[in-house]
Amino acid sequence: MSTTVAVLGTGIMGSGMAANLIARGFEVQVWNRTRDRTRPLVEAGARAAASPAEAVQGADVVLTVLFDEGVTAHVMEQALPSCSPETVWAQAGTVGVKGTDDLARLAEQHGVRMVDTPVLGTKEPAEQGALVVLTAGEGTALAAARPVLEAFSSREVHVGDEPGRASGLKLACNAWVTTLTAGVAQSMAMARAMGADPRLFLEAISGGALDADYAHLKGEMMLSGEYPVSFPVHGALKDLDLMVASARGHGIASGVLDGVRVQFKAAELSGFRDDDIASVFEAVTPDDDTR
Template sequence: MTNPVVAVLGTGTMGAGMVRSLRRSGIPVQMWNRDPARAQALTDTGATACGSPAEAVAGADVVLTMLFDADAVVDVLRQAAPPVGTTWLQCSTVGVEGADRTVALADELGLVLVDCPVLGTREPAEQGALVLLASGPEHTRQELAPVLDALGSRTLWLGHAGAGSRLKMACNAWLFMVTAGAAQSIALARGLGVDPQDFLSAIAGGPLDTPYAHAKGAQMLAGEHPLSFGLTGAAKDARLIQAALRTAGVSDRLDAAVLATMDAAAASVEDPAAVDVSAIVAGL
């Protein structure tokens, strides 16, 4: 199959970029969002906005979910009720327990589940440059190849469904350490009366450098936090990481400190859902 029809359920910050990347590759898209205006805004790509999840999945070869959490995923999939045998590309970040729920739901509904959370934020989603953490049946690779190629720069196939969500916890744990570490160093430099820009200059090009620290650090320095990876979503993911750490028997003290800082930042801004995770600096 070279040109599968994809139903995208969830066209928020990430889902919208994914729709644009799919359409840029010529893949037919039927889409639904809880706020119909967000799906309607993407019809200029040639994607079809649908009035319900069930309408969106009608005639689709692949159902792609990009929703806030596991509860939303389960609720919307039950509403959609795709035909038995449909391939379900589950891209939402749902954590370990949530991934197990999606496996059980796929078994119940007779769907072929590929658990595939992604690494990347709004810009990589729009550019088709995500890293895809795919886990599921080997036979789905050929069917999904044009979809995954449109969405990402790389796909890692990790084994049975659920492995992708587990690796996503480890990857996001690292991401939050980098974000919180940059925020702490910037806040510390300010508190000690030195220019925090000099911190970013000091690490530039060295073994401790990372482009992400500069991207988020620039927002922290400017005091502007345009939404890319929302603070509310990041805190949700930090809680999923905390649960995963406890499940694995690993101490959660580092994640707990980051989560407490996120919560403090959320309490200090007007609308936590409208700011990027770089606003974590406000919690310090």
């Protein structure tokens, strides 16, 4: 008998994850607030549900890939009463440590086991089944969810048995992603302002200890001025708020993150809210700059 998976949230990440589950032979039931976003998955073999409660009926694993804690809690308050005691909830959205703790309590209230399973990667890795999944949770529940997680990931980094530990590591990783992207934007803007072709910045770091594939990926987008979305600016700002709060809550200086957040907020206010995070380049480039 095949495993039935309910995927709640089929946006940029959830759609790719669900598509891999379908391709691997899982029975997939999908729900999204905007139902049109489930159509390609239905055409690939999924069943669309009219509500979260309908989506989770008969599901062995429920996978949530929703925007934040508030949305996730609202959706799961509708879904959890329809889950069976054997259902495992794999929570993959970026909600922070406190958010994960709150959701774990919600699951416990309904007698459902929740595991903390945020992922590293964006649109393309999700579609390719090449995400890195960070995991934390009770062993048997995690073992039940693991075949589902393996369908859309290239590897797992296990953080511990306590939900929230994986979400903490996810914030640390996203701190690197946003800081690196803002740093590439800053360096390329400075190179241009001081008379160098900004492409030479990418050439200068290429192949050395300072190099990173991600710098070239985002740098090329900055050079083109085209920002097809893999990780939107408004999503990065939500995560940065979680990062700053977490850092301060643990007595860690947040000055670097504060500065990065200022740059992403400027990008949002400049009209790039729904564009890829590479558009932060526009927030550090003079208005009269030409490529």
